[in-house]
Amino acid sequence: MDINTFSAYSYFFLIIFLVVGSYSYIYHLYKNRKDASGVDYEHYSNMALKDDIGDAPVKPMPDEKKK
Amino acid sequence: MENRPLEYDYTVAKMFMLTTIVLGIVGMSIGVFIAFELAYPGLNTIFGKTIAEYTAFGRLRPLHTDSVAFGFTVSGIFATWFYVGQRVLKVSMAESKFLMFIGKLQFWLYVAGVAAAVVSLFMGYTSSKEYAEFEWPIDIAIVVVWVLWGVSIFGLIGIRREKSLYISIWYYIATFLGVAMLYLFNNMEVPTMLATSPIGETGIGSWMHSVSMYAGTNDALVQWWYGHNAVAFVFTVPIIAMIYYFLPKESGQAIYSYKLSLLSFWGLMFVYLWAGGHHLLYSTVPDWVQTMGSIFSIVLILPSWGSAINMLLTMKGEWQQVAASPLIKFMVLASTFYMFSTLEGPIQAIKSVNAIAHFTNWIPGHVHDGTLGWVGFMIIASLFHMAPRVFKRELYSKGLMAAQFWIQTLGIVLYFTSMWISGITQGMMWRAHDEFGNLAYSFMDTVNVLHPYYALRGLGGIFYLTGFLMFAYNIYKTMSARPVEESELQNASPMGA
Numbered sequence: 001m002d003i004n005t006f007s008a009y010s011y012f013f014l015i016i017f018l019v020v021g022s023y024s025y026i027y028h029l030y031k032n033r034k035d036a037s038g039v040d041y042e043h044y045s046n047m048a049l050k051d052d053i054g055d056a057p058v059k060p061m062p063d064e065k066k067k
Numbered sequence: 068m069e070n071r072p073l074e075y076d077y078t079v080a081k082m083f084m085l086t087t088i089v090l091g092i093v094g095m096s097i098g099v100f101i102a103f104e105l106a107y108p109g110l111n112t113i114f115g116k117t118i119a120e121y122t123a124f125g126r127l128r129p130l131h132t133d134s135v136a137f138g139f140t141v142s143g144i145f146a147t148w149f150y151v152g153q154r155v156l157k158v159s160m161a162e163s164k165f166l167m168f169i170g171k172l173q174f175w176l177y178v179a180g181v182a183a184a185v186v187s188l189f190m191g192y193t194s195s196k197e198y199a200e201f202e203w204p205i206d207i208a209i210v211v212v213w214v215l216w217g218v219s220i221f222g223l224i225g226i227r228r229e230k231s232l233y234i235s236i237w238y239y240i241a242t243f244l245g246v247a248m249l250y251l252f253n254n255m256e257v258p259t260m261l262a263t264s265p266i267g268e269t270g271i272g273s274w275m276h277s278v279s280m281y282a283g284t285n286d287a288l289v290q291w292w293y294g295h296n297a298v299a300f301v302f303t304v305p306i307i308a309m310i311y312y313f314l315p316k317e318s319g320q321a322i323y324s325y326k327l328s329l330l331s332f333w334g335l336m337f338v339y340l341w342a343g344g345h346h347l348l349y350s351t352v353p354d355w356v357q358t359m360g361s362i363f364s365i366v367l368i369l370p371s372w373g374s375a376i377n378m379l380l381t382m383k384g385e386w387q388q389v390a391a392s393p394l395i396k397f398m399v400l401a402s403t404f405y406m407f408s409t410l411e412g413p414i415q416a417i418k419s420v421n422a423i424a425h426f427t428n429w430i431p432g433h434v435h436d437g438t439l440g441w442v443g444f445m446i447i448a449s450l451f452h453m454a455p456r457v458f459k460r461e462l463y464s465k466g467l468m469a470a471q472f473w474i475q476t477l478g479i480v481l482y483f484t485s486m487w488i489s490g491i492t493q494g495m496m497w498r499a500h501d502e503f504g505n506l507a508y509s510f511m512d513t514v515n516v517l518h519p520y521y522a523l524r525g526l527g528g529i530f531y532l533t534g535f536l537m538f539a540y541n542i543y544k545t546m547s548a549r550p551v552e553e554s555e556l557q558n559a560s561p562m563g564a
């Protein structure tokens with residue numbers, strides 16, 4: 001197999017891989033709705049909406065929680 | 068430390084707001100001048116024949132592109148980062164003397180770099196690569212500024228209270244990484260002083276002149292991989308970072324779909340890097356690179372529109388805000404222009420269309436509906452949103468802001484419509500031929516036909532610049548004229564106040 005054939009095949013399979021990858025990502029996002037830590041993805045918008053320094057973080061840093 | 072309530076510290080943000088405005092005025096004034104030079108070439112000697120060298124189109128054009136891209140836009144990116152970054156990470160720069168120092172150092176080095184770039188470009192030092200004209204000493208300074216910005220980004224992330232990174236932060240990080248990679252690879256260059264001639268002479272070159280490490284077609288490939296992704300990581304990615312923060316914040320609406328924002332992020336990151344080939348259609352680069360460039364350009368519509376539609380839908384059910392607030396108008400029109408140029412671009416990337424469009428005025432037309440409508444409007448809107456908060460004063464004049472919006476919109480419309488018509492006219496005239504295959508028109512024929520459109524574009528530029536001066540005045544008055552409010556304005560919006 002010369003370099004051109006090789007790159008053509010790898011290019012093709014890369015595309016297939018990425019298409020499958022991105023569709024699985026879509027499926028994953030919409031099926032689970034929440035990420036691994038149990039926060040609904042949509043709640044992350046509050047990081048912008050409630051961003052005063054005194055507002056409670058959507059997901060605090062572990063050491064902050066203890067305080 | 069806990070005696071005084073902790074507040075966000077906007078010192079560095081304010082400094083970069085200043086350079087955004089100053090360099091915006093400089094860059095756009097030069098833009099207007101060169102636009103009129105194309106319509107009235109006599110302007111070249113308007114300041115006298117002795118300095119005609121410095122007022123020539125060729126000398127000024129890179130000054131325009133570099134001062135609007137690396138001056139106005141990059142300052143706007145820094146200014147908004149030093150504002151948005153603190154807020155969504157919920158950490159103040161006042162909490163770290165180190166980050167404060169780095170921020171200020173970054174600013175002053177940036178100013179020094181800009182000064183060196185302006186002077187050297189005026190003097191005619193250039194590496195002749197578009198958007199990468201700076202000679203190597205300035206490139207090194209730019210790399211240092213960029214590294215300092217990286218320290219700021221990751222330093223602030225390191226001391227954050229909010230564990231997750233808001234989507235805007237993703238985009239800022241992508242800007243940082245993307246530009247770092249592109250800039251380094253495209254600016255690999257060797258001062259000609261170090262070169263040896265074919266017959267063995269040394270030391271005949273110059274320290275202030277360099278040549279690219281790549282040659283011929285390879286150089287073109289690297290250059291447009293860079294050039295196109297400069298569009299991606301300077302004119303698109305960080306501007307999306309801005310709109311994902313400022314539009315929800317200004318309108319009080321949560322992003323329509325946070326999931327969609329994550330998806331479009333990865334889509335954009337993957338697809339953009341492969342599309343650069345569309346700048347080299349019908350050139351000497353391999354055919355498959357060109358085809359790949361075209362195809363990825365079409366695919367690029369998806370993630371681009373993903374973000375833009377997400378923004379427009381954020382305003383769902385809230386359209387009265389668009390009618391009521393010029394600030395929201397700026398942002399909604401910005402995302403509309405984003406959709407517009409990301410549809411126009413893929414169309415131009417189709418080979419048969421590009422055969423007509425390439426080298427014509429349609430390309431600057433496309434460039435400026437993107438940069439004036441999307442980049443310019445979004446940066447202006449961000450600064451309008453920030454001004455009352457960082458200066459702790461109410462905005463000087465909402466009426467002036469509304470007037471600015473309409474004047475600039477008119478300017479953009481004049482700009483791109485005139486360039487469309489003249490671009491397509493130009494493309495058609497160049498390829499027209501008679502039955503024997505002789506060209507139907509000479510180059511001068513096209514110049515004569517295009518003259519009125521060039522003049523109209525210049526007029527559009529005057530409108531846009533006028534609006535920008537109104538903006539500068541409005542911000543200046545905001546920071547100086549009104550009395551200081553007791554505390555940071557709580558009520559989010561300058562329009563709501």
Ligand code: HEM
Binds near residue numbers: 431
């Ligand atoms: C007052 C507004 C402006 C005017 C009148 C103006 C005018 C011009 C002119 C006459 C050119 C040269 C076109 C040619 O070579 O045929 C140009 C190029 C360019 N301008 Fe502007 N400009 C303005 C604002 C801006 C802004 C705000 C940006 C970016 C944020 C920008 C980015 C560019 C770029 C990237 C190019 C190079 C385009 C290419 O190579 O095809 N301009 N502009």
Ligand code: HEM
Binds near residue numbers: 342405409410417430
């Ligand atoms: C889906 C997105 C886009 C695609 C596929 C695209 C495609 C293109 C194409 C085909 C060209 C012409 C190349 C030539 O024939 O010379 C071009 C030029 C250009 N576009 Fe886009 N475009 C897109 C979005 C944008 C946006 C959003 C901006 C800016 C805000 C932008 C800025 C530019 C600039 C500055 C150039 C001129 C480069 C030069 O020759 O100096 N593009 N684009």
